[in-house]
Amino acid sequence: MRVKNLVIAAAAAALPLLAACDQPATLATPGAAPQQKFAVTSSIDPATGEAVANNYRPQGLVITRGGEGPSMLQEITPCTVEEPCDPPCDTSDPYGGCYVPPCSALISSFSSYRAGSQPYGSLEVSGTTSSNCGYRVLTGIGARINGSDDYTTLALRGRRVYADGTFGETADYRFGSSPNHTLEAWGEVPDGYAIVGVGVGQSGTEDVRTLKISYRKIELTVAGVRMTGPTYSMWVGANPYGALDLSYTSANDNEVFVGAGFRSVDAGEQTVTMAAYLGLLP
Template identity: 60%
Template structure:
């Protein structure tokens, strides 16, 4: 499948405009809470022993997948033979016995005998957008919330940078949206050379919403100090499952209201984040490269 790559560098001035997007829900909006503004207190603390930020608001989901590409130095570091949208599990053929198919990257963790019919009406492709002062550079961490039956929408994101100014840990929280607009199980994906490491910052959007934009900042440190998530409500419409209503923002990290280094957001009703990637540089202690993997709703 051919993926399009677009480059978009978003400045801090642009971000200030993006941030002014109305009231912030803490749960699916109702008539009673539409006017309630969400104010974000710090969600990370600085460890006095190491000087590193540590996210205090992250709790693993029931299903956690450690993805390939991990460091050989990590305990039990064996790349997982996962099934993804682009490399699905091999189905049983007409000339061989139909044994149960166990997809370790299926959000429900089930085995099927016989295998289910080909999935449909799920996110099957995405477009990659780039931002930052070095948008074309390589990524130190990247990943998507992918399964053998399409992509899951991103509902949470966290990361960590080591003392050498390298991103070593990326956490994505994904959730499947069914064709009728209902939600499936929540799955955590871990990427990077140190996937087991604690996160310096982590953010998650309210239930019923999905991420449509990400901004990230280091505040001139070797830590992820600020994460901003842009998000919209997911609903079944006459055109299918779509992002509806205004774009909201929520801020996370040890310095949730500090400036950010790179950002990207989409405002199209048929687009939602299915993954992300980052790279940090020593010059200015900043995140110089951001990749946004934006899925296309069918």
């Protein structure tokens, strides 16, 4: 009986560990899924009173596309010698010109959804992770609002995913009238995951104080590359526990974020319009 009791006790002690196997393991480190659901990742600059994201670092190819509004949605363009595909042309090619591999984009189209108290209002910033060979899945997002309650900066991080479920290169995208300004909030998901939901809260300020990112694992299944498993959420920013002004999350296994757009208003200091761009997995 004593041996039996010891075996039962050991098994019971192991259950919490087994139950946690599919849980994320850290919040701030790309490459591991997060342990915490909430983390203060931004601080208030005493000189300006503006929130500043401390956890953003550029990564991979940086693509700056200044401007604002829906016109910043990028169309897919074919590969040419003048504008070659990723990676760039091999200039050592003795035959002159470039070898242009066939495009093998996993995501070639997206659907647009709207959220907020004024869902169909005009957008102040808007962008996607488009390239000359399809769309990258969204793995990071951040933004900034200026003192006039206008979104001026949108940062997106995208990663190439192929039809066999493997991941390729990472690229950073910057949009808005001040595309290279510091961000007020930024969040990035662990390796192997992609964003399926975004929420924003200003906490009655002229900053993005609260950013919620929902994400799922993306991998090859019998139905093709799909979003799988549970939906995890991380809350970041200067006030990660703050209320959201708006949010949108997809529960569809064949949808993943490839971009977003936002608009803020002075009345109530809040974000009232959001466009969610969901890429369609074939």
